[in-house]
Amino acid sequence: MISSGTPNLRRRIASALVWSLVALAGAVALGRVALGRGEHISAAWLLVAALCTYAVAYRFYSAFIASRVFALDDARRTPSERLSDGRDYVPTNRWIVFGHHFAAIAGPGPLVGPTLAAQFGYLPGILWIIVGVVVGGAVQDFVILCASIRRDGKSLGQMAKEEIGPVAGFTALVAVLGIMVVLIAVLALVVVNALKSSPWGTVTIALTIPIAMLMGVYMRWIRPGRVLEASAIGLVLLGLALLAGRWVAERPDIAATFTLSGRTLALLLMVYGFAASVVPVWLLLAPRDYLSAFVKIGVVAALAMGILVVLPPLQMPPLTRFIDGTGPVFAGALFPFAFITIACGAVSGFHALIASGTTPKLIERESDARVVGYGAMLVESFVAVMALIAACALTPGVYFAINAPIAALGSTTQSAAAAIANWGFVVTPAELDALARQVGESSLLSRTGGAPSLAVGMAHLFSRALGGTGATALWYHFAIMFEALFILTTLDAGTRVGRFMLQDLGKHVWLPFGRTAWMPAVVLSSALIVLMWGHFLWQGVNDPLGGVNSLWPLFGISNQLLAAVALCVATTIIMRMGKARYAPITLVPLAWLVTVTMSAGFEKLFSPLPKLGFFAHARMLLDAQSGGRLPPGVTSQSTLLQMVGNDYLDAAVAAFFLLAVIVILADSARVWWGLLRGGMPVRSTEVPFAPRASLAGD
Amino acid sequence: MTQFSRFVVIMRRAGALARRVIGAPDYEAYLSHIRVHHPHTVPLTRGEFARDALARRYERPGSRCC
Numbered sequence: 171m172i173s174s175g176t177p178n179l180r181r182r183i184a185s186a187l188v189w190s191l192v193a194l195a196g197a198v199a200l201g202r203v204a205l206g207r208g209e210h211i212s213a214a215w216l217l218v219a220a221l222c223t224y225a226v227a228y229r230f231y232s233a234f235i236a237s238r239v240f241a242l243d244d245a246r247r248t249p250s251e252r253l254s255d256g257r258d259y260v261p262t263n264r265w266i267v268f269g270h271h272f273a274a275i276a277g278p279g280p281l282v283g284p285t286l287a288a289q290f291g292y293l294p295g296i297l298w299i300i301v302g303v304v305v306g307g308a309v310q311d312f313v314i315l316c317a318s319i320r321r322d323g324k325s326l327g328q329m330a331k332e333e334i335g336p337v338a339g340f341t342a343l344v345a346v347l348g349i350m351v352v353l354i355a356v357l358a359l360v361v362v363n364a365l366k367s368s369p370w371g372t373v374t375i376a377l378t379i380p381i382a383m384l385m386g387v388y389m390r391w392i393r394p395g396r397v398l399e400a401s402a403i404g405l406v407l408l409g410l411a412l413l414a415g416r417w418v419a420e421r422p423d424i425a426a427t428f429t430l431s432g433r434t435l436a437l438l439l440m441v442y443g444f445a446a447s448v449v450p451v452w453l454l455l456a457p458r459d460y461l462s463a464f465v466k467i468g469v470v471a472a473l474a475m476g477i478l479v480v481l482p483p484l485q486m487p488p489l490t491r492f493i494d495g496t497g498p499v500f501a502g503a504l505f506p507f508a509f510i511t512i513a514c515g516a517v518s519g520f521h522a523l524i525a526s527g528t529t530p531k532l533i534e535r536e537s538d539a540r541v542v543g544y545g546a547m548l549v550e551s552f553v554a555v556m557a558l559i560a561a562c563a564l565t566p567g568v569y570f571a572i573n574a575p576i577a578a579l580g581s582t583t584q585s586a587a588a589a590i591a592n593w594g595f596v597v598t599p600a601e602l603d604a605l606a607r608q609v610g611e612s613s614l615l616s617r618t619g620g621a622p623s624l625a626v627g628m629a630h631l632f633s634r635a636l637g638g639t640g641a642t643a644l645w646y647h648f649a650i651m652f653e654a655l656f657i658l659t660t661l662d663a664g665t666r667v668g669r670f671m672l673q674d675l676g677k678h679v680w681l682p683f684g685r686t687a688w689m690p691a692v693v694l695s696s697a698l699i700v701l702m703w704g705h706f707l708w709q710g711v712n713d714p715l716g717g718v719n720s721l722w723p724l725f726g727i728s729n730q731l732l733a734a735v736a737l738c739v740a741t742t743i744i745m746r747m748g749k750a751r752y753a754p755i756t757l758v759p760l761a762w763l764v765t766v767t768m769s770a771g772f773e774k775l776f777s778p779l780p781k782l783g784f785f786a787h788a789r790m791l792l793d794a795q796s797g798g799r800l801p802p803g804v805t806s807q808s809t810l811l812q813m814v815g816n817d818y819l820d821a822a823v824a825a826f827f828l829l830a831v832i833v834i835l836a837d838s839a840r841v842w843w844g845l846l847r848g849g850m851p852v853r854s855t856e857v858p859f860a861p862r863a864s865l866a867g868d
Numbered sequence: 869m870t871q872f873s874r875f876v877v878i879m880r881r882a883g884a885l886a887r888r889v890i891g892a893p894d895y896e897a898y899l900s901h902i903r904v905h906h907p908h909t910v911p912l913t914r915g916e917f918a919r920d921a922l923a924r925r926y927e928r929p930g931s932r933c934c
Contacts, residue, residue: 254901254905255901256897256898256899256900256901256902256905257898257917257920257921257924258924260894260897260901262888266885266888266889269885269888269889270888270889270890270891273889273890273891274891277934278934279934353934357934389918390915394914394915394918395893395895395914395915395918397887397890397892398883398886398887401890451922451923451925451926452918452919452922455922455926456922456925459890459891460890460891460892463889463890463891464886464890467889513934514934518934520934528891660934663926666926667926667927670926670927686927725934729934
């Protein structure tokens with residue numbers, strides 16, 4: 171049959187040719203990105219480098235893992251069919267699962283991290299995002315998803331307990347709670363920094379709360395279950411809220427009421443978080459979630475369009491002098507802090523919770539796991555690339571004016587311009603004033619946390635893509651609104667989830683505390699969880715270094731710790747399947763993450779530099795106190811003692827995270843040793859093979 | 869008219885897709901499941917189902933991320 175062999179051969183040659191070209195284009199673009207010196211390179215190079223690498227990795231590496239490690243089999247029954255209940259376990263089309271999974275994993279993380287890491291220049295960020303995702307993040311999500319599918323949709327915590335042991339399981343459980351607390355605190359801080367002294371932003375965000383409640387009432391009482399109608403109404407109202415914010419900002423007498431300090435905003439957020447955790451979900455959480463999912467997908471698409479149309483040149487140099495650790499945005503040198511700062515987008519442990527949560531219960535065919543697990547993470551990584559582009563398209567002067575703390579810049583545009591000139595970048599006070607006016611704010615100085623600088627970047631892109639700078643202020647506040655919207659969605663849902671976790675842990679101490687429908691227990695546990703993240707938020711708001719400086723690294727460390735847990739579980743599962751020769755697939759990213767997390771944590775604890783090390787900072791404060799003077803930015807003796815206390819607390823949290831890494835790694839190593847040396851039987855813990863019932867009808 | 873009814877069908881499908889992507893409770897899927905697998909039980913009403921689905925969605929980490 172020569173005639174059937176020839177087209178087949180021709181197709182194979184064509185395929186080899188196309189993939190060689192894609193690989194070549196990616197390699198050329200990466201080379202251009204890495205070696206370009208002197209002039210401003212176009213964002214197009216970053217996009218090509220990222221997209222080609224993703225395509226090659228998806229086509230070859232994810233296929234390799236799918237066939238060699240798991241031998242994914244469409245004839246095999248998945249939990250969505252075996253346990254089908256029409257509620258949690260529902261066989262679902264792969265593209266719907268993909269959308270659902272992406273909407274669940276993509277939050278503010280991939281937007282904020284790359285923006286902060288831009289202080290090193292664009293090169294470290296782009297390389298880590300691209301390489302990290304294809305060998306780390308996407309692998310983690312994919313492997314955990316497959317493992318959970320083969321185990322009836324078990325959660326990461328359950329798998330850690332059953333595959334490794336009770337010690338690892340319990341450590342993972344407590345670590346997840348710790349991560350939630352730090353995550354919510356740092357995200358709340360980002361919102362506070364975006365809204366302080368901004369009546370426009372504050373009014374717009376405040377209005378999203380009654381809008382969500384209105385949608386909730388609509389879906390519950392007026393037209394029960396009409397989610398899309400309610401969302402459409404909500405989206406229109408969001409647009410009106412944006413205009414209402416501008417209306418308020420233009421009237422000084424009313425605007426004064428909504429011009430709030432960081433402290434006031436922090437207290438309001440705590441009240442909001444508490445309320446969201448106590449009131450019924452249909453009233454606030456669910457409608458907010460739907461709205462935020464639409465806005466999220468819409469804005470990610472719009473950002474991609476904006477970048478593709480404008481293809482902005484990158485103003486930031488590939489590497490800045492701050493790779494030595496003297497940067498103003500956050501303390502610490504390129505290694506290890508670039509890899510801690512950018513977690514989501516490269517590798518994010520949190521995703522392992524989603525990949526072992528709702529998603530595995532929806533997967534219809536095993537092969538769908540590849541596009542959902544590996545594919546969705548590639549898209550999230552692309553979001554991180556776009557955030558990096560938006561930050562690096564700003565001139566470095568503007569970028570540092572927005573992202574450096576007040577302690578480094580002073581409080582006027584003159585002092586800021588002088589400080590920035592000292593770092594070797596040029597921006598005039600007049601430019602900074604004009605930019606603030608253009609986006610409708612009184613000042614953009616020291617709005618740390620990443621959201622405002624991303625919003626400025628997006629506003630520039632959108633107004634250039636659509637022509638005319640008149641709408642820049644509207645675009646800026648639109649970007650702030652969307653970031654705050656989905657940060658608050660993480661904050662309120664996270665507080666509620668944290669409350670349930672706390673009740674679950676607490677019932678071992680006092681049984682009634684675990685009763686989720688008993689009001690006193692609900693109020694007490696909600697208050698406790700809000701106090702926990704509220705404490706870190708309060709500390710961040712009052713920190714003269716801007717708070718993000720100490721909180722974001724803690725968040726990064728905790729997120730990478732969770733990734734280490736996930737990769738330990740993944741490695742153990744691969745070895746139990748008798749495929750230890752493929753263990754390096756998860757062992758290599760694990761080794762890197764442990765190296766990065768341990769060294770970053772160690773530096774945060776023991777660095778002699780007060781800007782970096784928690785203990786050194788406490789010592790600096792105490793020395794100043796015994797010398798009878800107050801360090802800059804500290805107002806009284808009691809604040810000083812409070813700050814010392816916070817340093818010790820931060821140190822304790824960091825130490826706990828490091829200890830958790832060691833415990834889980836040691837416990838896993840014990841199991842690996844047993845499996846490799848024959849002390850433990852190599853036996854797969856998967857649910858045995860059963861054929862799909864619907865296969866006949868396929 | 870056929871043009872229009874085709875449009876309605878497409879819009880309905882797009883709506884169902886959007887609802888499932890954002891994770892809204894899918895009552896129709898639940899109903900058809902009950903009809904096929906437990907034909908003798910009385911299914912929850914639309915309201916009861918929605919309430920139950922929402923309550924469960926926010927109990928565990930695994931539906932939300934950073």
